[in-house]
Amino acid sequence: MWTVVLEEISEFVGGRAAALVFKDSGSAFVEARYQFGIDPNRVRLYSETYSKFDPFAALAFVGGGQIVSLPDLVCFEEYCKGRFYQEWAVPQGWIDVASAVLDKSATSYVFLSVFRGIADGMVDDEMRRRMALVIPHVRRAALIGKVIGLKREEAQTFADTFDGLGAGMFLVDGRGQIIHANSAGSAILSEGSVLRSMNGQIVAGEAQINKTLRDKFAMVDQGDAALGTKGLALPLRAPDGERYVVHVLPLASEARLRAGVAHTAVAALFVRKAILETRSAPEVIGLTYKLTPTELRVLLAVVEVGGVPEVAAALGVAQTTIKTHVSRLFEKTGTSRQADLVKLVAGFSTPLAD
Numbered sequence: 001m002w003t004v005v006l007e008e009i010s011e012f013v014g015g016r017a018a019a020l021v022f023k024d025s026g027s028a029f030v031e032a033r034y035q036f037g038i039d040p041n042r043v044r045l046y047s048e049t050y051s052k053f054d055p056f057a058a059l060a061f062v063g064g065g066q067i068v069s070l071p072d073l074v075c076f077e078e079y080c081k082g083r084f085y086q087e088w089a090v091p092q093g094w095i096d097v098a099s100a101v102l103d104k105s106a107t108s109y110v111f112l113s114v115f116r117g118i119a120d121g122m123v124d125d126e127m128r129r130r131m132a133l134v135i136p137h138v139r140r141a142a143l144i145g146k147v148i149g150l151k152r153e154e155a156q157t158f159a160d161t162f163d164g165l166g167a168g169m170f171l172v173d174g175r176g177q178i179i180h181a182n183s184a185g186s187a188i189l190s191e192g193s194v195l196r197s198m199n200g201q202i203v204a205g206e207a208q209i210n211k212t213l214r215d216k217f218a219m220v221d222q223g224d225a226a227l228g229t230k231g232l233a234l235p236l237r238a239p240d241g242e243r244y245v246v247h248v249l250p251l252a253s254e255a256r257l258r259a260g261v262a263h264t265a266v267a268a269l270f271v272r273k274a275i276l277e278t279r280s281a282p283e284v285i286g287l288t289y290k291l292t293p294t295e296l297r298v299l300l301a302v303v304e305v306g307g308v309p310e311v312a313a314a315l316g317v318a319q320t321t322i323k324t325h326v327s328r329l330f331e332k333t334g335t336s337r338q339a340d341l342v343k344l345v346a347g348f349s350t351p352l353a354d
């Protein structure tokens with residue numbers, strides 16, 4: 001809504017155009033984030049060429065909310081002879097500007113500028129009075145917008161992180177309404193075998209599990225601490241016999257409760273197949289235990305294929321050769337059973353999606 005607001009501000013204070021401008025204190029970078037009454041081509045020329053000649057670069061030294069015009073910053077007669085005035089301001093019919101810093105940090109600042117037309121004359125007391133009425137509201141709106149922008153960026157960062165998980169992840173409210181699902185979670189819902197969405201609510205295929213989930217969501221929503229902070233795990237079974245496990249994590253920490261803010265999501269669900277996860281980083285395992293490429297290959301085959309006879313057949317070598325490599329694996333990893341090798345590899349599994 002900034003464009004409309006800037007138009008109304010310009011009309012109210014007696015200007016012809018207005019802009020909300022971002023300036024990098026450490027460089028010549030200037031960006032008119034929002035503007036009214038300025039030709040887009042002129043905005044581009046300002047950023048690329050004329051910003052370096054702009055007297056309002058000195059606004060970095062002006063206090064927040066203080067209203068200044070060109071004569072407050074430079075010798076106006078000399079300014080009128082310069083390139084900024086002759087090549088950028090005059091072609092647009094402007095003679096003076098009323099500006100005020102809205103937000104300032106060590107590296108940048110944001111200011112509001114309202115441009116005065118040549119026919120209207122210089123910035124006068126009445127324009128300053130009206131600007132003074134508007135500035136506090138504009139400052140507050142700009143700061144709120146900044147906070148919202150940061151929160152949106154933060155939320156997007158978390159969404160991107162969740163989408164990188166191999167497990168399906170859901171945030172739900174006290175009625176099981178899905179607030180957010182990551183990519184893996186959306187895929188599970190699309191498949192509809194163990195979990196599906198009905199009118200936006202998460203529903204388990206098994207009636208008893210579905211009831212248990214509903215009860216747990218309601219408990220957390222009502223502040224019941226029975227689930228604790230670690231939550232619980234429930235088994236899920238697809239019609240084709242595939243088994244899954246869903247971990248329910250309550251989102252009712254003491255910090256959230258002390259904040260006294262209503263949070264929509266009351267629980268996070270993590271869902272994945274109940275199988276040995278072998279998506280490990282082989283190079284990390286090899287480096288950790290100083291394995292040769294062949295030993296690493298045999299180790300992964302033990303996990304994925306089975307015992308010595310199966311691995312020998314899969315790799316096309318003699319069983320005695322596999323036994324030799326397995327013995328070396330036991331020695332290097334400090335294990336004594338093939339089951340221990342399987343656990344070792346599982347310990348290096350990644351939570352990230354393929």
